[in-house]
Amino acid sequence: MHNAPLPIRDGVAPSYLWLQKGNWKTLLEFLTQRFPDVSAATWQDRMLRGEVVDDGGTPYSADSPYRWGGRIFYYREIDAETPIPFEEHILFQDQHILVVDKPHFLPVIPTGRFLHETLLVRLKRKHNLPDLSPIHRLDRETAGVMIFSLNIASRGAYQFLFQQRGVTKQYEALAGDLADYQAPFIYRSRMVEGTPFFRMQEQAGTPNSETHIERLELLSQTAHPNAIYRYRLHPVTGRKHQLRVHLSALGIPILNDDFYPVALPCKADDMTRPLKLLARSIQFIDPLSGQERYFESARQLDC
Structure with missing residues (x-):
């Protein structure tokens, strides 16, 4: 967050939380109920280090009274984070954007059990980029081209480009034989949130999603x-x-998809079977320079 009262630390920006209306006597009491997996002792230690503060940067203590309506800032911490043994590669950088070739298994932003082992935090830490922010989404399981904004002043122009579908994205995937394939093949459906919470599902109704599909080649069948x-x-x-x-x-x-058609048990730290999906390229007209931009991943999908 820009102008947060705590600085970026080792590539990690401070998190913040609005204090909701309630009858907690102290901030510590609220925090231990709001985050049951974080002990009161851990919050007390953070407070002693001056790492739980208000909007103005004033530190809270263990006996600070709870006052709803304001915000607190703090650093998210993970005790034992799994290393992701795959590296990202920078494809392009100017004063406005950074284009990166993301590996499989690496989340883009901090989420769940990943904090330092995320693309955003890695790039901030390695290249001293405090204002870095992703322009679009890419799943943890998907590899390929990812674009970040470097400049707060120009960020809106690139965000608007994506919102208005001014960007052409091409993906590659490995999958079985689409028996009724006939070019051009276009698939449309209505997609909504599904169950469990991390999945999507289709339902009857007006389509809100569209994908164009082109079959390129038959790969070796020896492994499948x-x-x-x-x-x-x-x-x-x-x-x-x-x-x-x-x-x-x-x-x-898609080969090695553990979410669809059935959500399989969590693989935890198994990184031997990457999802065979790659964000191959992104193409657009730069909203600032008018120049045509094309970025392509150097990664390859194989069986």
């Missing part, structure tokens, strides 16, 4: 009992998990 093809995918819309849902609905779930 069924034929595996390489597909080029062009999502016209940008729904969460859209490509994964659409190929699964067509009966050809």
Whole structure:
């Protein structure tokens, strides 16, 4: 957050929380109820270090009274974070944007059990980029081209470009044989939030998602009992998990997809079976210079 009362620390910006209306006597009492997995002793230690503060940067103590309506700032901490043994590669950088080739398994932003092992925090820490912010989404399981904003003043122009679908994205995926494939193949459906909470699902109704599908080549069948093809995918819309849902609905779930068609048990720290989905390229007209931009991943999908 820009102008936060706590500085970026080791690439991690402070988190903040609005204090809701309630009858807690102390801030510590509220925090231990709001975050049951973080002990009171841990919060007390953070307060002693001056790392739980208000909007003006004034530190809280363990006996600070609870006053709803304001904000607190603090650093999120994870005791034992799993290292992600894959590296990102910078494809392009100017004063406005940073384009990165993201590996599989690396989350873009801090979430869940990942903090330092995220693309955003890695880049901030390695390259001293305090104002870095992602312009669009890319799943942890997906590799490929990812664009970040470097400049707060120009960020809105690039965000607007994505919001108005002024960006052409091409993906690659490995999946089974789409028996009724006939070019051009266009799939549309209505996608909504599903269950469990991290999945999407299709339902009847007006389509709100569209993907263009091109079958490229038949790959070696030696490692798999069924034929595996390489597909080029062009999502016209940008729904969460859209490509994964659409190929699964067509009966050809993406190779190694643990969410679709069925959510499999969590693989935890197993990184031996990456999802065979790659954000191959992004193309657009730069909203500031008018120059045509094209960025392509150097990564390859194989069986």
